[in-house]
Amino acid sequence: MARRWIWIGLAGFLIALLSVGLASAQAAKPLPSQLTVSRLSPIQTPAGTSLQLIKSLPPGDSDLTQSDLQAQAAPPRQVTALADPSNYGDRYATDIDGRILQNDFIAVLHETVGSAQSAINLFRTHHPRDQDQVSYHALIGRDGTIYYIVPPEKRAFGAGNSVFNGPNGPETVRTNAAFPPSVNNFAYHISLETPGDGMNNRRSHSGYTQAQYASLAWLLAQTTIPDSRITTHQAIDRSGNRMDPRSFNGQGFFALLRRYPTRSGLSG
Numbered sequence: 001m002a003r004r005w006i007w008i009g010l011a012g013f014l015i016a017l018l019s020v021g022l023a024s025a026q027a028a029k030p031l032p033s034q035l036t037v038s039r040l041s042p043i044q045t046p047a048g049t050s051l052q053l054i055k056s057l058p059p060g061d062s063d064l065t066q067s068d069l070q071a072q073a074a075p076p077r078q079v080t081a082l083a084d085p086s087n088y089g090d091r092y093a094t095d096i097d098g099r100i101l102q103n104d105f106i107a108v109l110h111e112t113v114g115s116a117q118s119a120i121n122l123f124r125t126h127h128p129r130d131q132d133q134v135s136y137h138a139l140i141g142r143d144g145t146i147y148y149i150v151p152p153e154k155r156a157f158g159a160g161n162s163v164f165n166g167p168n169g170p171e172t173v174r175t176n177a178a179f180p181p182s183v184n185n186f187a188y189h190i191s192l193e194t195p196g197d198g199m200n201n202r203r204s205h206s207g208y209t210q211a212q213y214a215s216l217a218w219l220l221a222q223t224t225i226p227d228s229r230i231t232t233h234q235a236i237d238r239s240g241n242r243m244d245p246r247s248f249n250g251q252g253f254f255a256l257l258r259r260y261p262t263r264s265g266l267s268g
């Protein structure tokens, strides 16, 4: 039951995002009403499973205050900046052994460790070699602008060796014999532009802007991905060298996300 609603919600989300992309490519005009997920029944998730992956992260320096915790009334600025097709692919229906894949979607949060523009330029570069191919679905700039890079129905290459340990147990999918299994087949990857003092490999930095948190919450509020399936690259990584998004305020972010009426049944 829950699966069916997630798929219907996702379908609505994809259509909404595609129409957003088309709209923003034409002109910066007001967006059509796209909160189709608000008509869906709440999704039931097991109690106590939400937040456990992100909540344990230490808050960043730019903590959200109570007055910041308001659902954003107007959509943020949105720009379509599609990646070169070599940097993404189709989502697979079966894994490398022919097993039918039924994973629900997860959202994976990242940071760019560079400017938004340099990340976009990298994704626009043609990468014929598999090992060079990289992408996120969306990127959120310091000013809150959302850049749509890979269409949501496609498979972005946002994570390498990875597993999602969620309410349904460990989930990972192998689709290529040359690479370890990963979450990419069922992931929606969103990256936050790193602050100026974070263009390095230190463990923390000054954190993300309120505009970034607001846009991230707005974007995820368009989906029916439950809180318990919103995670970080650090949490899913099995290589041991991914820390992103560093200095992410998970507690403040989820408080912000839950201000959206469409999220009320999704928090578990």
Ligand SMILES: [Zn+2]
Pocket: 109, 110, 111, 158, 233, 242, 244
């Ligand atoms: Zn990452």
